[in-house]
Amino acid sequence: MNGLTMTLSPNKEKHLYEQIYEHIKLEIRKGKLRSGERLPSTRSLAEFLQVSRSTAELAYEQLLSEGYIEARPYRGYFVCPVEELAGLAETGRDGRRNARECRETGKEGTYVCDFSPNTIDMTAFPYATWKKITKNILVGANSDMFTYSCPKGDYALRETITHYLYTSRGVNCSPEQIIIGAGNDYLLMLLEKILGRHVKIGMENPTYKKAYRIFESFAYPILPIAMDDSGMSAEALRQSGAEAAYVMPSRQYPMGIVMPIGRRMELLKWAGEKEGRYLIEDDYDSEFRFKGKPVPSLQASDHLGKVIYIGTFSKSIAPAIRIGYMVLPEPLLEIYEEKCSFYSTTVSGIDQQILNEFIRNGHFERHLNRMRKIYRDKHDFLLSEWKGMEKQFRTLGENAGLHLLFQDKCGRREEELVRKAGAVGVKVYGLSEFCVGQSKSSREGTMVILGYASLSRGQIADGIQRLKQAWGHGI
């Protein structure tokens, strides 16, 4: 067992599975375990190292989730090609390390477990299917395919998205209303060109901080709007003097509030009261609702052409593919055609065809179903590991998607919780990081957020165990 002979120290600092994981990772990075090499089964590794089988499983799960190894059905575990990593590390110009420095949440390494709410699980992605579709598309590669693309995106893909949005989210639109763009950041930049300057924009508070930064970079005056249990207050919105509002009605981020139909109608009424008022609906990850009935989009209830609907495949497929879409209501579509239709598309024509095939052939739906199960399992696992802490903490956001919120019943502030978690190597996120504007509600500063999407069961178990040590009163 080349490269798998290791000395394990059964100390408390580092779990056995972690030691195994780190050893194998290092061997792969050094190139001692080569790309394509088969690893022993978890059973024989466990025997060889004299550890429990679940310890070996946890180690492999972690390596899988970080892309160092891959599982091939009926064949076992194999080392993924990461030779570049090894080579680059040696020359001191580690492209990937540099790329990592660029990440927004690049603080890994200092934490044993990072409960970031901004990640997704890519281990179950159907890579083989994606490869096959890509290959098939490229078989027919010709100059037409590599040359022209419509500024709004390929018509065929826009038809597919129209159908998908209608059936899964109740969105009513024609392919002509859809603009495909390289991610939501870009689509918001394009929207700025359509809406114009100095638009006073209302935002839920707390909210998705990236959108806040983007509006800030437009120099849009941002008006934080209070929320109650139904989401953004229509009354507060009216009084704010906002001209547009950025809302996440199907699942508010990060609070997880699902806006009831009554509040939706109030918001639509507000928008209808004055020309030029719009609601920007960010339907960022409603695919992953796994409790209760699916909630249709706000756009589905809009009969006045007041909702700008924005969605992305970053969370439901992969962040790397950089494809999102925006559905413009008729009045804004006219402005787009007049003022912005000369902007070239930002998405590769080939990638658009690959995505189109992926959706049309049912792979997208299958992938979503699989991911829903995986995320629900992690969600339930986290809560089961959490058992015993309910007396001290209130659990919120059971509808919040890929994270949960916890509030200390004795009123400990988030700073304390975040600090104590950090001391045991666990990164959690205070709610105030998501708050905007001056006025802080009483709720702020008392909650922490734990995302789990990209964590393995082993990591979740370990992280929660550490948090129990750090936060538990009884220990």
Place this chain on the structure above:
Amino acid sequence: MNGLTMTLSPNKEKHLYEQIYEHIKLEIRKGKLRSGERLPSTRSLAEFLQVSRSTAELAYEQLLSEGYIEARPYRGYFVCPVEELAGLAETGRDGRRNARECRETGKEGTYVCDFSPNTIDMTAFPYATWKKITKNILVGANSDMFTYSCPKGDYALRETITHYLYTSRGVNCSPEQIIIGAGNDYLLMLLEKILGRHVKIGMENPTYKKAYRIFESFAYPILPIAMDDSGMSAEALRQSGAEAAYVMPSRQYPMGIVMPIGRRMELLKWAGEKEGRYLIEDDYDSEFRFKGKPVPSLQASDHLGKVIYIGTFSKSIAPAIRIGYMVLPEPLLEIYEEKCSFYSTTVSGIDQQILNEFIRNGHFERHLNRMRKIYRDKHDFLLSEWKGMEKQFRTLGENAGLHLLFQDKCGRREEELVRKAGAVGVKVYGLSEFCVGQSKSSREGTMVILGYASLSRGQIADGIQRLKQAWGHGI
């Protein structure tokens, strides 16, 4: 010879090669000639139809250039997979036709020959190589690859571009200064966020109209700056009150002027005189210079950090891949890091890796060399077909890249020339379409532009023949 039995009418309205081309195209679109089917050699087709071999060759060349058929070395001509086309046409929902309607220069069909200066030749693109690289990249597909991407673009690709720009264009920069984005339109949008609002921008006149429209959409005050034989006048720029200038010093579009070093130094001096002054260098297609020595970029002479260098792979590789790059000087890099680095990258991480391999393995350079030869041949062929017209027309822009300019020596205006060309089915472009601002120079309105990049020799010969009929005095 299934599907190749056709009735040819030797009339003047339509050349024989065109009739053959249209017949085969229709058979492919109808699905009667199937994907992968082998076509007869030009020799046997010529014998079968009793036409000259060059007529058969012209027909195939046209089908090749439109991607209906492909040539496989030593094996012959084969039908490309275009079944979707046939199927969609029958159901009346022709995605591609719709996509075509979206094209900016979508007026094909009404013209027999379109001398558009905005096209490129994709027939010689190394599709097989691109497919192979894509396949190899996807073999190692893992979650890391599909998950994270640096906002500026993959570090490895930025290193590759740094090296390429240094060796081929003399650009001095580090990978940290490079921002990869989904096309130049997007990069200019990002630049707006860096430079800020209301930047008074000087532009060469005539200029690249798309950039003009983009700056207009930013509400930047645009100041058209006069040009002399050395390009943008530094004196006129100084007097205009511009804060930034958009220039194409290596080959001005559409005039083809190469800015001499003296004028470059004057422009750099202007920029150095005041803080916040910048030169935006659009080095859009200098790869395809095929006369005279290569000219280094303006950025190569900049020691004060005053040049923003922008380039694209749309013309040198393929428009569909949507990858461009911007090199920021240090002062603007700081602003980017502070104000814009949260914007996610707009280019797929996988596509960045494919492009990186394509360049690193030398395929890009080989492709450029091949294309240079192809374009030079077309350029020379157009001029040889033009023979006999030199007495009536002055030829300009021999350095203009993928187009030529013609000026009537008797002073006929472009309107007349464009109209008369249109009457014989040929689309040519008047220089005034590229002019901006109110003040029109005397030169405007007397020149027409003929692009040839995507035209086959047959099309060029036919188009010029028609122009001779339309414009020639003697006929």
